[in-house]
Amino acid sequence: MQRATGRRSGSGRRSGSRTVGASFNVSMELLIENARTKLECLTLVNNNSASFPPRLQARVFDILRQHLQTPIDQQLCNNDEPYNWITASLEGTTMLGRAFFERNATNRKSFADCWPHIFKWLKALLVIRDEYDKDGRYSQVLRDTYSICYYVCPNVLEEDEVIELAVRAYMGTDNLNGHYTSEPFIACVAQYGEKMEVGSCIMEKVLERCDITAEDFVDKIVARINRIIAQASSMDLQELNNLIHTLGDAVYLRRSLTRASLRSSVASCLVTTLKTLLDDKVHSLHLVQVTRTVLSCVFASLTFITKYAYHIVEEGILILLPKAASFDADPSGHPKPGPYCESTAISIIEQLRICCVCNVKMVDFCREELEKLYTSNVQFKSLRDTSPKTSGLTFRKIWDSFVALLLESSVLHRLFEMGYAPESGTCANRVCLRLGSRAHFKKCARCTFTLYCSHSCQKADWSSHRIRCKALNDEHLEILRLPYLHLPRKKAAFYINRYRDTIVRLSQEKGILERDLAVRISYDQFPFRMELFDWHEILKDLEEHPDFGVVAEMLHQTEVDRRQWLLVVIRMQEMEHPCIVHVDHKWTKSIRVPPHTSMEHDQVSFINEDGKPFVCERNDALRAGILLAKRYAVEMEKVVWNDSVLSRATEKVIKEFEHELLEDGAQAEVVSTSDK
Ligand SMILES: [Zn+2]
Ligand SMILES: [Zn+2]
Numbered sequence: 069m070q071r072a073t074g075r076r077s078g079s080g081r082r083s084g085s086r087t088v089g090a091s092f093n094v095s096m097e098l099l100i101e102n103a104r105t106k107l108e109c110l111t112l113v114n115n116n117s118a119s120f121p122p123r124l125q126a127r128v129f130d131i132l133r134q135h136l137q138t139p140i141d142q143q144l145c146n147n148d149e150p151y152n153w154i155t156a157s158l159e160g161t162t163m164l165g166r167a168f169f170e171r172n173a174t175n176r177k178s179f180a181d182c183w184p185h186i187f188k189w190l191k192a193l194l195v196i197r198d199e200y201d202k203d204g205r206y207s208q209v210l211r212d213t214y215s216i217c218y219y220v221c222p223n224v225l226e227e228d229e230v231i232e233l234a235v236r237a238y239m240g241t242d243n244l245n246g247h248y249t250s251e252p253f254i255a256c257v258a259q260y261g262e263k264m265e266v267g268s269c270i271m272e273k274v275l276e277r278c279d280i281t282a283e284d285f286v287d288k289i290v291a292r293i294n295r296i297i298a299q300a301s302s303m304d305l306q307e308l309n310n311l312i313h314t315l316g317d318a319v320y321l322r323r324s325l326t327r328a329s330l331r332s333s334v335a336s337c338l339v340t341t342l343k344t345l346l347d348d349k350v351h352s353l354h355l356v357q358v359t360r361t362v363l364s365c366v367f368a369s370l371t372f373i374t375k376y377a378y379h380i381v382e383e384g385i386l387i388l389l390p391k392a393a394s395f396d397a398d399p400s401g402h403p404k405p406g407p408y409c410e411s412t413a414i415s416i417i418e419q420l421r422i423c424c425v426c427n428v429k430m431v432d433f434c435r436e437e438l439e440k441l442y443t444s445n446v447q448f449k450s451l452r453d454t455s456p457k458t459s460g461l462t463f464r465k466i467w468d469s470f471v472a473l474l475l476e477s478s479v480l481h482r483l484f485e486m487g488y489a490p491e492s493g494t495c496a497n498r499v500c501l502r503l504g505s506r507a508h509f510k511k512c513a514r515c516t517f518t519l520y521c522s523h524s525c526q527k528a529d530w531s532s533h534r535i536r537c538k539a540l541n542d543e544h545l546e547i548l549r550l551p552y553l554h555l556p557r558k559k560a561a562f563y564i565n566r567y568r569d570t571i572v573r574l575s576q577e578k579g580i581l582e583r584d585l586a587v588r589i590s591y592d593q594f595p596f597r598m599e600l601f602d603w604h605e606i607l608k609d610l611e612e613h614p615d616f617g618v619v620a621e622m623l624h625q626t627e628v629d630r631r632q633w634l635l636v637v638i639r640m641q642e643m644e645h646p647c648i649v650h651v652d653h654k655w656t657k658s659i660r661v662p663p664h665t666s667m668e669h670d671q672v673s674f675i676n677e678d679g680k681p682f683v684c685e686r687n688d689a690l691r692a693g694i695l696l697a698k699r700y701a702v703e704m705e706k707v708v709w710n711d712s713v714l715s716r717a718t719e720k721v722i723k724e725f726e727h728e729l730l731e732d733g734a735q736a737e738v739v740s741t742s743d744k
Pocket of ligand 1: 512513514515516517518533537
């Protein structure tokens with residue numbers, strides 16, 4: 069036994085430092101000394117080392133370190149006995165625990181010094197883990213060692229090799245019952261913290277080195293999650309939690325891993341997991357914990373792309389959220405972004421709401437889900453029953469307002485489709501300034517912001533527009549070109565018309581002249597916020613916001629009938645998008661109150677900066693549509709979310725509207741709502 073001889077010299081060095089006294093210590097020291105040569109002594113020491121005095125613990129670690137310094141050779145790995153020594157030594161290190169290594173600088177340093185040896189063995193043993201690690205000791209060691217690293221010498225977790233081992237440990241083998249460990253990967257990602265951009269680069273490199281695609285990596289997580297939830301009542305919740313945590317990390321790692329995590333197969337897996345958890349009868353602490361993790365993962369995914377919202381809504385998350393929210397709530401009763409199920413469910417609803425602001429298809433997906441929910445009495449009853457007495461109250465409020473907003477949007481989008489309130493535009497050529505349907509204008513190809521009625525107008529205006537247009541850098545061009553802005557802009561024009569009475573009153577109170585008036589609409593919070601300001605304010609920011617320059621150019625262009633158009637700044641997902649909207653009061657005029665509808669208070673969708681609501685006093689097409697839909701739902705014995713109910717209501721409204729417009733002698737414009 070070559071190793072044993074090597075160790076004996078060390079024992080001689082230390083024998084003189086033995087503390088005289090306590091017989092306990094004497095016998096312990098003997099035991100520790102024997103741990104150099106006798107495996108059963110080492111095991112005994114390991115099992116008790118957590119309760120040793122610090123001095124003895126240091127001694128134990130000395131011995132472990134010597135074992136771990138053994139060089140790797142194939143002979144050793146094939147032989148069962150030396151492998152046992154190494155495993156016991158690795159195990160001993162983790163059993164000393166984080167507390168020991170964190171205690172002082174000396175201990176930290178000795179761990180860091182020993183790390184190359186520990187790592188060398190972790191790496192060597194990973195290769196053969198499926199054959200030898202029948203009892204899962206290696207997996208435990210791997211898990212605990214990375215955890216100690218995280219607290220004691222976190223820098224090593226940034227090394228490519230260390231990350232690579234974590235990835236390989238996670239991937240495991242293709243064998244169904246093969247071992248894998250997810251915690252080391254989680255520890256490495258946690259180490260990046262705010263430096264996620266760096267982390268994502270390294271992770272991509274590591275995946276490449278391991279010859280694993282991001283899809284492979286994520287598919288592995290999904291397959292493992294699916295395998296666990298197939299066990300239903302006997303799910304391994306802790307492992308499930310780890311897996312979903314890993315998925316959440318993959319989402320945050322940007323680039324290929326994010327892309328891989330935002331596929332519909334992943335969304336489907338998460339929603340199915342959530343459903344399985346909610347169906348579980350036993351509300352254990354672990355169950356609540358996993359539910360929190362799933363919700364957080366969904367929320368994280370939602371913040372990346374709106375397309376993800378389709379996937380999860382299609383999979384049916386919407387009808388799961390009320391129940392999930394009642395799982396646990398912030399005890400303070402003031403949900404704020406946090407780990408609790410209720411606050412995360414609220415954050416998810418808020419993300420979905422933003423998606424609904426800019427996407428017709430999204431509203432329709434949600435509508436279909438709500439139809440399912442409210443049609444099935446059983447489900448609706450269970451929704452009400454699960455709404456708890458104490459927690460979930462705030463969620464209910466958010467849910468109710470979301471549902472009301474969806475109804476409003478469903479009606480409004482249908483009206484838009486039927487040609488209601490089409491968008492107008494103005495030719496930017498100052499000698500032309502023609503006003504007309506936006507769909508008929510051409511856009512400046514560079515900024516896509518400035519509109520022209522013809523090529524000749526564009527040519528005539530280029531010498532003046534080019535200065536502002538060329539000042540735009542890529543970032544601002546991107547903001548101006550975002551395609552999802554069409555609907556929010558169109559809605560902004562509609563709502564500004566709708567609330568014009570309040571807007572006029574408020575602007576007078578603020579002393580803003582009508583020709584100076586601009587509006588900032590924030591879709592990031594609900595009720596949405598509408599602030600009035602003097603558009604000259606934006607001129608102060610032109611250095612930083614050259615995109616406002618092209619808008620200012622339009623505003624400077626003319627003083628002619630400024631009441632027809634307005635600068636609107638749309639705030640969405642913390643970004644500000646300037647746009648010009650045209651107001652046309654005819655679209656929000658009162659129409660005849662549909663008979664047999666009950667007047668009720670509208671949902672407050674917009675407030676000003678002081679929290680005062682904007683209200684519409686008139687029975688305009690939107691309100692009439694909502695009231696009629698509710699009436700028809702009762703008549704047709706369907707829910708208001710039913711497609712035919714909504715179509716019937718909006719068709720009736722448009723008919724009535726055209727009729728009244730014609731009575732006024734006005735000609736209803738028939739324009740396409742597409743914005744090409
Ligand atoms: Zn331009
Ligand atoms: Zn023109």
